[in-house]
Amino acid sequence: MKFQQAAAGCSTLFLVRMGSRTRERGSAMVVMMVVLVALGTIAGLTVISVQGGSAAANTHRFSSMALYAAESGAAVAMQYLKANVQPPTAPIDQRYFSALVNNDNNPLLPLADLPGNNIQPGVAGNLLSNDQQGWYEVTLLNNRTDPGLKVDFGNDTDGIIIIQVTGHGPNGAMKKLEWEVRSESGIAGRPLVLLGWREVL
Numbered sequence: 753m754k755f756q757q758a759a760a761g762c763s764t765l766f767l768v769r770m771g772s773r774t775r776e777r778g779s780a781m782v783v784m785m786v787v788l789v790a791l792g793t794i795a796g797l798t799v800i801s802v803q804g805g806s807a808a809a810n811t812h813r814f815s816s817m818a819l820y821a822a823e824s825g826a827a828v829a830m831q832y833l834k835a836n837v838q839p840p841t842a843p844i845d846q847r848y849f850s851a852l853v854n855n856d857n858n859p860l861l862p863l864a865d866l867p868g869n870n871i872q873p874g875v876a877g878n879l880l881s882n883d884q885q886g887w888y889e890v891t892l893l894n895n896r897t898d899p900g901l902k903v904d905f906g907n908d909t910d911g912i913i914i915i916q917v918t919g920h921g922p923n924g925a926m927k928k929l930e931w932e933v934r935s936e937s938g939i940a941g942r943p944l945v946l947l948g949w950r951e952v953l
Contacts, residue, residue: 826949834943853913
């Protein structure tokens with residue numbers, strides 16, 4: 753009789769201990785699942801953050817390359833204008849930069865003899881290195897304060913002209929600049945004066 757009671761007591765004790773262990777295993781499983789979900793979330797956020805930073809860096813780099821292309825185009829245009837200016841004593845439709853502008857102040861396109869103008873990357877004549885994957889479009893406008901713009905058929909009477917250039921970089925990047933320059937003498941080969949510049953786009 754005593755033996756049976758002792759056996760029953762052991763059995764009860766064994767069941768209590770087993771039940772306690774089973775509950776502990778279940779709690780550990782839940783904690784592990786929560787930890788794994790948290791780690792997965794952190795990893796996902798880290799990947800998103802790195803991708804976003806990389807995309808922003810690439811956008812900035814491509815924009816810088818487009819700006820470089822625009823500045824290169826403006827510098828080439830300066831040399832072009834320096835070689836193609838006419839003296840103020842020339843006929844009115846020829847003096848200074850009159851041959852390059854018109855009454856409506858619409859750009860005279862294309863400036864086919866301007867080196868590198870409108871030439872895509874990888875094509876002969878593009879002045880930028882192939883790794884830049886850049887190109888530029890240059891147009892010329894009479895300055896808006898020139899008296900000749902409204903009363904003299906749009907001719908250039910003050911030797912000031914605006915270089916409008918759009919630089920293109922990789923992945924559709926684009927920058928647009930305007931440089932306002934002046935020929936003080938109207939003599940070809942003489943340096944031009946940069947009066948100001950602005951970033952349009």
